[in-house]
Amino acid sequence: MTSPDVVPVSLAEIARIAGVGRAAVSNWRRRHDSFPTRIGGTDVSPQFSLAEVEQWLRDNGKLDDIGRKELIWPRFEALGSRNESGLAVAEAARRMRSPGARITHPELSAQARELVSEAARLGREEGPRETFEFLLQRWLETHVRQLSTTPPPLAALMVRIALAVRLGSGDGGLTVLDPACGTGHLAAAAAQEYDGTKLELLACERDEALAALASARLGFLTADRDIRTRIAMADSLRDDPFGGTQADIAVCNPPFNERDWGYEELATDQRWAHGLPPRTEPELAWVQHLLAHLRPGGAAVVLLPPAVASRKAGRRIRGSLLRTGALRAVVSLPPGSAQPHSVSLQLWILRAAADGPAAAPPSQDALLVDATRFARPGTREPSPDWDALGSFVLAALATLDDPGKEPPEGAARVPLLDLLDDEVDVTPGRHIAPLSESCPKQLAARWGEFTSLLTDLADQARYLSALDVETGTQQAMTTLGDLVKAGALTLRAGQQPPEPTAPVRGATVPFLTVANLLHDGTPGQVLPTDSAQAVAEEGDVVVAGVIRAFRAWVHQGPPMAVGPQLYVLRVDPEKLDAHFLAGCLRAPANGRQAGTHASSSSRVDIRRLQVLQLPLEKQMAYAETFRRLSAFEALLTTADGLGKALAGDVNDHVAAGGLTA
Template sequence: MPDPADSSVTVTLAEIARIAGVTRAAVSNWRRRHPSFPAPTGGTDISPLFALDDVQGWLRAQGKLREEARDLDWLWPQFEALGDRDVMGAAIAAVGTSSLSRGGSGREASAVPLSDTARGLVRQALELAESEGRAETFRFLLDRWLRAHVRQIATTPTPLAELMAEIAEAETGARAEDGDSAVLAGATRTVLDPACGTGSLLLAAAQRERHGSRLRLLGQDNDPVLAALAAARVAMVATLDGGVPRVDVRVGDTLREDRWATETADVVLSNPPSNERDWGHEELATDPRWTYGHPPRTEPELAWVQHALAHLVPGGTAVLLLPPGVASRRAGRRIRAALLRAGALRAVVSLPPGAAPPHGVALHLWVLRRPADDGRTAPDVGMLTLIDTSRVRIEHSGGGKAGMDWAALREVVLAGISSAGGAAKEGDTPIGTKSVPIIDLLDEQVDFTPARHVPAAAAVAGLRLRRSWSRFGSLLHDLQDLTSVLARLELHFERAAVQTTTIDELVRASAVLLRGGHTPAEGRIRGGGVVSGGVPVLTVQDVLQGGKSTGWMPVGEVFASEDLTVTVPDEVVVVGVARAFDAWVDTDAPTVLGSQLFALRTDPSVLDPWFVAGCLRAPANGRQAGSHASTTSRINVRRLHVLRLPLDEQRRYGDAFRRLAMFERTLAEVRDLGGELVGGLSDGLSAGGLPRG
């Protein structure tokens, strides 16, 4: 393993846990049980820091290094010790560009100057790359850097980037069917991303190109570090069929300083910045890119739309990820109308919340094509395809956390795109898709938000009702099985009182580890439903509103934090507020617990977690442990009682409590699903959906 470049390099408990391949709780136990564990060299009592070389030596001496531990695990803390985000990113970009084969690097974007320490780490990383693999080393460092700065750098999720590239490819195929000679001849294709960030969209485009040598990838970003990372990332991994695409990423403010002003592209893919007010409204008033009108100050996204169209060859395709307000805000209605009249806008796709940052917003994809006459068409003809995918979500099988079904989303979107222009026969229109005559949209609002035009029944009725009825039948079967078991329980209410103990006594006997939750700082929690790669954050308010998490945090950020209470499987969660008092076994861990939520980890040789949860959640237990204040009664969790029973007997009770909890959940799901079925059937019947008798 490499030696740390600097003895001042420090690591947190979470970093030690990752290196050793154990949980943070295990590292905390090592600290308590082993006097030889390295002493903190900094940090705080809550989040101490330890010298990397001391930790490395201790783990090696104690035989606690996992067999699969990689040298890269030791390398990252040294990059992190560089401190400055830009210096770290520039060093990682240098690793990528220095690892590229000759002829594949293209023109490298300049980044910030590197210190001697940073250059030393680059050399060390390149040495490791000889054994770990060049692409793997670069990907590892880039992934860790993005995780560390997830709140400052928004990236386009890989599945969404791939979908955008596939949409553009489908539109290019349509050009070939129309007889576009350049496409038919297999000429070099140029793809441009004018706000490329770390290059996700350029990479997705490259990976769909079968002949990399026929591809030019152009990018621009105003952040030199991101531009350098994008150039290295795309050129590193986008080598297909022995051909290397030409990659050129430049630095500059795209709207004010267009570094590709003289270039045109076959495809533009972009996730441009939004809600920026200082984008150059006044100084760019006479810019020739504004073919469809000068964008208002409050509509920077329409500037990006016209920038993309200006860089397309006639008939070229652009796919942009935009906020939903761009489709309806009053200030932009004249430009939207001009885009429709010219036939420049082909389709608008409303994505489900959680598809990309900001995750609480249902973002839109705009699919555009540059008209052959540069937007001077006068007749109001043609159709606009609107696709509403807001209901394309699934429930993960492990406990009902909402997640993104990317395969279903792709299927719905591509089916809708293929029907663009209203070519589909009546009755064959894909679910969630509607082709609207442009003339019908040219009213006072010029609002083409898909949800306003695609009927809910058309989007979800058939498929959703079939799935709902199937699920409803399965739930009724489960409910019948649980009923037959629970109804056979013979309870002797006159039985003599059994001895009890308190959580406080169990904590002092080390049979229970009690931890209190803490609400993460403002700005750390994302909304819009839990997404893939996110850890749910549960609050008392969530419990009061039905028990499902409404916020989440990225998994990397959760496990890099020392100030969060994160559950592990089979921990008991207790709500410490009387009006929401409850207790359950967290089978869906990990979960971040907010204030007034408590995690109880039981010793399995002493206590059964289902038995403990069942005892604790009894209403009488909560009443006797409450503070009895009028409106803000708190539960003293340590005063809650648990029956004193042998472990075998606990397991009998625990099995009954577990079935009772399943019965309660199933009843709730039957109620909710029944309401959906009633609503769906009502919509269908009121729309005349019954077949003719």
């Protein structure tokens, strides 16, 4: 039985501490008799003593470039309780900023208190905010199935929308409300997006650990700015801590589908100006709660599941929100924008009626925006193209109060008469026509492009079919690992960067993942240049080391960072030709031989990949053939996609009666 003083760590955690892949740790375990003995877990998922692992890594010189944050996190995880570990992280953050601060949560165990003191010292040495964000991110990753957070890009977009939609200049400062703040993603985004002189952040959270973490996060933002924060621990619907307070903007990602939200005890609450929300519509209670806290002309943005826009039980309240002009716009987001990632969530944009000179007659329409086309689906979880999504949504909302300006394609002003029917369905996709179809001129241009592709494809086919290819020959081979040892190339493994805590600014680099490769091969996000671990320059060889996406190619274009299971190879041009190397590596048989064959998600041990042993001058002929093969494959893929799209468009036109001959 493991002693309670022993902190267990897995192979994956050891790899993270040492800054290597898990396979490297498995190799250490096999090759070194001195490697720590398993103290728990199973043969498949063994666990080891953190103290013994740390000592072994130090003794073997494998901790030179690794910070101490990776070593301290497993001790937080070993506290066991989600609540205690979260409170300990929050307390450590307070002590990082104020070394003499007293513990505010006396229920913390002696082990947790000691860990708080050690983490606070570490934070003061390595950077308080960076250390806290590291510990917070690890905590969120550990308890991801129990929590629903707002991704930083979405939080920033929600705040930008609220700032753009509200009426009034706000010269006297800005008050922001988030009545279900979680760990403070939306409040932090408000502090980062608002560049005014005075800012007041009001937030509420009923979970003790989440409230403490939100307070710690916002504490770092108020250090050098005129920002007042108040975070209350309460149930906003049942026991509103900000009753009577009015905000300029409100942003919220409320809990979904909670039937026990206080229906019975809140039946006569004055907040229900648009009707008592049915027991099955807690989201409409949050919508009215936000409206009740807005100043005249103030705006609210709330993240909701798509069913709220169409459920029969809520149609009366939706109708009232539309008739009074409170519900100004609905935006359908791409799947993957936030949890649950498989659902196309919606943003409801609300605005309180203005008074005085800013007052306007009730609107006769609502703006509906379908932004689902900005999805970038991957194999596990899709992720949006945040830059394109944000630009499109903000451009659409810029037309909200200008009847003379047409919304962009994919958005539409829908008359209230069309919405206030028996269903009162405000789902954007039900009211917005598909993107404009190709006109005859566009079709002709695309047919010309397709014909040109076929000509190029035929040229490559003639060259490749004329090759004199022998079978059964045995040539001398070497492995990629041996080439690395010989100094013919360098190898760098991609890594997953930490989750950004703020919108990316400054110098950036595109970031490619395996999911991007399986979708369309285009990087799905950008990273700050200084956070990129492995960057491919023009002429480097990139290898995908997983069976389902196995490939190798020579990178062309500007620098690009790569994620886990992707590798960057930089050749010595006096020993290797990059196109020759990539062609040898991407041979399907090569991948099958180096793969584990356990499943389609199995990894390829790229050091085992084989390469022909040829002098540089003989590599050139092979390199040219490999270039031709790569171009042939690319042309096939492009022609396939364009041909299917053309067939679909022409079919639509003909089926609609467009055949004139």
